Amino acid sequence: MTKAISxxxxxxxxxxxxxxxxxxxxxITGGGLPRGRxxxxxxxxxxxxxxxxxxxxxxxxxxxxxxxxxxxFEETAQELAQNVRSLGFDLDDLIAQKKxxxxxxxxxxxxxxxxxxxxxxxxFVRLGHAxxxxxxxxxxxxxxxxxxxxxxxxxxxxxxxRRLFRWLKDRGVTAVITGERGEGTLTRHGLEEYVSDCxxxxxxxxxxxxxxxxxxxxxxxxxxxxxxxxxxxxxEDGISVLPITSLGLQHxxxxxxxxxxxxRLDAMLGGEGYFRGSTVLVSGTAGSGKTSLAAHxxxxxCGRGEKCLYFAFEESPGQIVRNMRSIGLDLEPWVKKDVLRxxxxxxxxxxxxxxxxxxxxxxxEFQPEVVIVDPVGSLIQAGSRKDATAMLTRxxxxxxxxxxxxxxxxxxxxxxxxxxxxxxxxxxxxxxLLLRDIELGGERTRAMYVLxxxxxxxxxxxxxxxxxxxxxxxxxxxxxPEGVLAGSARESxxxxxxxxxxxxxxxxxxxxxxxxxxxxxxxxRIAALRKELEAEEEESKRIIGQEQLREETIRQDRExxxxxxxxxxxxxxxxxxxxxRKTPGGRK
Amino acid sequence: xxxxxKSTKQEKPTETTTAAEVWELRLYVAGQTPKSLAAFAxxxxxxxxxxxxxxxxxxxxxxxxxxxxxxxQIVALPTLVWKLPEPLRKIVGDLSNTERALVxxxxxxxxxxx
Numbered sequence: 001m002t003k004a005i006s007x008x009x010x011x012x013x014x015x016x017x018x019x020x021x022x023x024x025x026x027x028i029t030g031g032g033l034p035r036g037r038x039x040x041x042x043x044x045x046x047x048x049x050x051x052x053x054x055x056x057x058x059x060x061x062x063x064x065x066x067x068x069x070x071x072x073f074e075e076t077a078q079e080l081a082q083n084v085r086s087l088g089f090d091l092d093d094l095i096a097q098k099k100x101x102x103x104x105x106x107x108x109x110x111x112x113x114x115x116x117x118x119x120x121x122x123x124f125v126r127l128g129h130a131x132x133x134x135x136x137x138x139x140x141x142x143x144x145x146x147x148x149x150x151x152x153x154x155x156x157x158x159x160x161x162r163r164l165f166r167w168l169k170d171r172g173v174t175a176v177i178t179g180e181r182g183e184g185t186l187t188r189h190g191l192e193e194y195v196s197d198c199x200x201x202x203x204x205x206x207x208x209x210x211x212x213x214x215x216x217x218x219x220x221x222x223x224x225x226x227x228x229x230x231x232x233x234x235x236e237d238g239i240s241v242l243p244i245t246s247l248g249l250q251h252x253x254x255x256x257x258x259x260x261x262x263x264r265l266d267a268m269l270g271g272e273g274y275f276r277g278s279t280v281l282v283s284g285t286a287g288s289g290k291t292s293l294a295a296h297x298x299x300x301x302c303g304r305g306e307k308c309l310y311f312a313f314e315e316s317p318g319q320i321v322r323n324m325r326s327i328g329l330d331l332e333p334w335v336k337k338d339v340l341r342x343x344x345x346x347x348x349x350x351x352x353x354x355x356x357x358x359x360x361x362x363x364x365e366f367q368p369e370v371v372i373v374d375p376v377g378s379l380i381q382a383g384s385r386k387d388a389t390a391m392l393t394r395x396x397x398x399x400x401x402x403x404x405x406x407x408x409x410x411x412x413x414x415x416x417x418x419x420x421x422x423x424x425x426x427x428x429x430x431x432x433l434l435l436r437d438i439e440l441g442g443e444r445t446r447a448m449y450v451l452x453x454x455x456x457x458x459x460x461x462x463x464x465x466x467x468x469x470x471x472x473x474x475x476x477x478x479x480x481p482e483g484v485l486a487g488s489a490r491e492s493x494x495x496x497x498x499x500x501x502x503x504x505x506x507x508x509x510x511x512x513x514x515x516x517x518x519x520x521x522x523x524x525r526i527a528a529l530r531k532e533l534e535a536e537e538e539e540s541k542r543i544i545g546q547e548q549l550r551e552e553t554i555r556q557d558r559e560x561x562x563x564x565x566x567x568x569x570x571x572x573x574x575x576x577x578x579x580x581r582k583t584p585g586g587r588k
Numbered sequence: 589x590x591x592x593x594k595s596t597k598q599e600k601p602t603e604t605t606t607a608a609e610v611w612e613l614r615l616y617v618a619g620q621t622p623k624s625l626a627a628f629a630x631x632x633x634x635x636x637x638x639x640x641x642x643x644x645x646x647x648x649x650x651x652x653x654x655x656x657x658x659x660x661q662i663v664a665l666p667t668l669v670w671k672l673p674e675p676l677r678k679i680v681g682d683l684s685n686t687e688r689a690l691v692x693x694x695x696x697x698x699x700x701x702x
Contacts, residue, residue: 106661111677113692116684117626121618122650122662129654151664151680 015222018066018138018174021059022052024241028226029217033198038165038175040195042186043202048213048234049178050075051084052202053140055238056176058089060138061099066174068138069130070102073146077102087238101130107150114152120160124167131173139168139175145189165194186218197221203229210351210382215241231387233353240357242394253277258405261300262293264474265433265448268463270456274431276369277403278454279396281376281425283410284435288446289467290409291315293433294372295324295331296472297407302334306369309362310342313378317342328470341366347378352391355382359395363404371399376408376425392425430454435465438486445487447477464490611635611643616660616667618650623682627666630683638695668692 017031026032033039033056041049057068072080080102081091094100103126131139144161151157168175177195179187186192192199199218204211214229232241257272266273274280280297282290298308312320320342321331334340343362347355363371373395380388392408399406408429426432432451437444446465450458464486466473478485478493485493615631617624628647635643650657650665660669664680670693679692 103658105663107663112664113677113679113688114681114685115679115689115692116630116681117623118664118666118681119623120663121621121665122616122657122667123664125618125650125654125665126657126662129657147663 017223018060019064020056021063022055022239022241023237024230024232025052025215025239028215028230028241029198029220030223030225033174033176034220034222035174036169036172037197038168038177038195039198039200040177040179040187040191041200041202042179042181042192044181044204047202047204048232048239049202050080050142051087051234052239053142053176053178054080054084054089055087057100057138057140058084058091058094059238061094066137067099067134068101068140069127069134069136069173070100070140070142071127071130071144072102072104072142073107074143076104086236087234088236089238098134101134101136103127103130105146107147109150109152112150118153118156120147120157120164123160124164128171131171137173139173140178141175142178143180144177145179145187145191148189161191162194207384210348212351212353212387231353233351233357235354235357237361242353242356252403254403258304259300260293261296261298262472262474264463265472268450268459268461268474269431269453270458272456274405275455276405277400278430279400279406279408279428280431280433281408281410281429282433282435283412285412285437288435288437289448289465289472290411290435291320291374292324292327292329292467292472293435294374294407294409295320295329298340298370298372299324299329299331299334301370301405302331302337302339306339307366308334308340308370308372309366309368310340310372310374311359312342312344312374313347314375316344326469327467327472341368347380347382350382352379352382352387355379356391356395360398363399363402368404370405370407372407372409374409375411377410389425393428396425396428440486441489443487443489447486448474611639612646612671613643614646614648614660614669614671616648616650616657616662616665616669618665624666626682626684627668630686630689631668634683634686634689634693634695638690638693 016035018035019026019032041052043049057070060066060068147157179191182188198220201216201218203214213232215232216229217225230241232239254276256276258276259266259273282293284290298310301308324331331340431453434451435446435448438447447462448465449462462477463474464477466475478490648656666682668679683689
C-alpha cells in the first residue's frame with residue numbers, strides 16, 4: 001500500500017491500469033481500471049452493468065491476453081452466453097479455450113436454513129479455484145448483493161464482503177463488482193463502502209420517450225479522470241462510450257479547396273469553393289433549395305471521383321434521386337457505382353447516441369470524402385436540443401479529424417430569425433450559406449448569400465437563387481435606389497433600365513453630332529478667312545511688285561538722264577534709289 | 589471429527605434401518621476451523637439423538653476438493669446438504685442453534701414448541 005501511495009505521488013500516470021478494451025471507456029478513465037483493485041459498477045436495473053462487466057472480461061481475454069472469471073449470481077452461464085451472443089461474444093468458445101470461467105452462484109433463501117455461525121469461505125474457495133484453473137487476471141462478481149437476499153445475517157455478510165475485497169486485492173486480480181442502485185445510495189447495500197478505489201455509475205434515462213444511457217466515473221483514486229456524464233450505447237459491437245467533451249481541436253487542416261458543384265457559388269467563395277475538411281451549413285426556410293444545394297455538392301464530389309455519404313432524415317433515397325432529376329441532376333449513376341451512398345432513416349428511430357454511433361460506423365466502413373446530413377435539425381427530435389448540439393459537435397470533430405467535408409442542411413422556420421439555427425451549431429461550422437425567400441411583387445423568389453466563410457475572402461452580396469432544369473443558377477440581384485429586386489421585378493427593372501440607357505445613349509449621340517456640325521462650320525469659316533488672307537497677300541505682293549518696277553524704271557530713267565548730262569558718280573547719286581526704295585515700303 | 593480432514597468420511601448406518609430411511613447428509617467444510625469442528629460435533633449429536641442408525645454423514649473438505657463447491661451451490665461454510673429424503677435442503681452454520689437445525693432437518697415442524 002505504501003508503495004502504491006508513493007507511486008501515485010510520483011506520477012498520476014504511473015498508476016497501473018488495465019485497459020478495458022471498451023470503446024471510449026479507457027479514454028475517460030485515462031487508461032482503464034485500476035490494476036489489481038476492485039472497481040464497483042453500479043446502476044439501476046437494465047442499465048448495462050452485466051454487459052459492461054462481461055465485455056471487460058471478453059475484451060481482456062481476446063485483446064489483452066488476460067483471462068477472466070465471471071461469477072454470476074443472477075444468471076446462469078447459459079443465459080449469459082445467450083445474452084451476449086447478440087453482441088458478438090462467443091462465451092462458449094472462450095470457455096472452451098480456457099480463457100474464461102463462468103461460475104453461476106445461486107443462493108435461494110427458501111432452500112437455506114441458518115443455524116449458527118458461518119462464513120463465506122465457500123465463495124472464496126470457488127473463486128480461488130476458478131482463478132487458479134485458468135490463471136485469471138480479471139474477475140467479475142455480478143451482482144454480489146444477491147447474497148443479501150439469500151442470507152439473512154447482515155453482520156456476517158458485511159464482514160465477509162470486506163474480507164472478500166481485501167482477498168481480491170491480495171490475489172492481485174482486477175475485479176469488477178456490480179451493484180444495483182439503491183435509494184439515495186450508489187448501491188442497495190452500501191458496497192461502495194468496501195470498494196473505494198474506483199466507482200463507475202451507469203444510468204439509463206428516458207427523456208421524451210427516447211432512452212439514453214450514460215456513464216459517469218464517481219470516483220477514481222489516484223488518477224485524473226473525466227468527471228462528466230458520458231452517453232454510451234450498446235449495439236452489436238458491445239458498449240461504446242462517447243466522450244463528447246474529451247475530444248480536442250487538434251485536427252490537421254488543409255488548404256485544398258473543393259468545388260461546391262455550382263460555378264457561381266465557387267466564385268462567391270473566393271473563386272474556389274469550400275475548404276476540404278471544413279463544415280458547411282446551409283440554412284433556409286422550407287423549400288428554399290437546401291437539398292438541391294446538397295445534391296449539387298454530392299454530384300460534384302462524385303464527379304471528382306470521391307465518395308459521398310448522404311444521411312437523409314426526411315426523404316427516401318429514391319425520392320431525392322427523382323427530385324434532383326427534375327433540376328437536371330442525375331445522381332443515379334453515382335448510386336449504381338456505389339460512390340454515392342444514401343442512408344435514409346427517421347431521426348426518431350433511435351436516440352442520438354445511436355445515431356452518432358451509426359454515423360461513425362458507416363463513415364468508417366465507407367470512407368467517404370464528403371458527408372451530407374439533410375437536415376441536421378431533425379436530430380433534435382431524437383433528443384434534446386442540448387444533446388443534439390453535443391452530438392453534432394462530436395460528429396463535426398469526428399469528421400474534421402478524418403478530413404471529411406461535412407455538409408449540413410438546416411431548416412429555419414419562417415418567423416424565426418434566419419441567422420439562428422435550430423440546433424446551435426452555427427459556431428461550429430466554417431462556411432454558412434443562407435437561403436431565404438424574398439417576397440416581392442406577388443411572387444416568391446429565392447436568394448442566397450454567404451453568411452460566413454472562415455479563412456477565405458467571400459462575396460457578401462445577395463444572389464438570386466434559381467432552380468432551373470439545368471441545376472442551380474445564381475444571378476446577381478438588382479441593387480439600386482429601389483432596393484434589392486429579384487425575380488420578375490428584377491427583370492422588369494432591368495428592362496426599364498435598359499430603355500433608360502438607350503434613351504441616354506441617343507442623347508449623347510445627338511450631342512456629339514451637333515458638336516461635329518459646329519466644328520465643321522467653324523472649320524469652314526477658318527478656311528474662308530484663310531482664303532481671304534491669301535488673296536490679300538497676293539494683292540499686296542502684286543502692288544509691291546508694281547511699285548518696285550516703277551522705282552526701277554525711274555532709277556533707270558535717272559541714270560540714263562545722268563549719263564546724258566555727264567554727271568559724276570557722287571554719293572548722292574547712290575542715295576536716291578535707296579531712299580526711293582524705302583518710300584514705297586513706308587507708304588504701304 | 590478427527591477424521592474430517594479426509595475428503596470424505598462416512599458414518600455407516602446401523603443395520604436396522606432400511607435403505608429408504610437412510611439420511612444422506614453431506615457436510616461441506618473448509619479445513620479444520622473451529623466452525624467446521626463445531627458443526628460436525630453438533631451434527632453428530634443431532635443425528636444420534638433423532639436419527640440413530642438412520643443416517644450417513646459425508647464430510648467434504650473444499651480446501652482439498654474445491655471443484656465440488658459448485659455442484660451443490662456452496663457459498664457459505666459450513667453447509668449441510670442432504671438429498672434424501674427429498675426435497676433438497678441446505679443448512680448453513682455450525683448447527684449450534686439446535687432448534688433451527690431441527691426445523692431445518694424437518695425433524696420438528698416449524699413453529700411447534702418443545
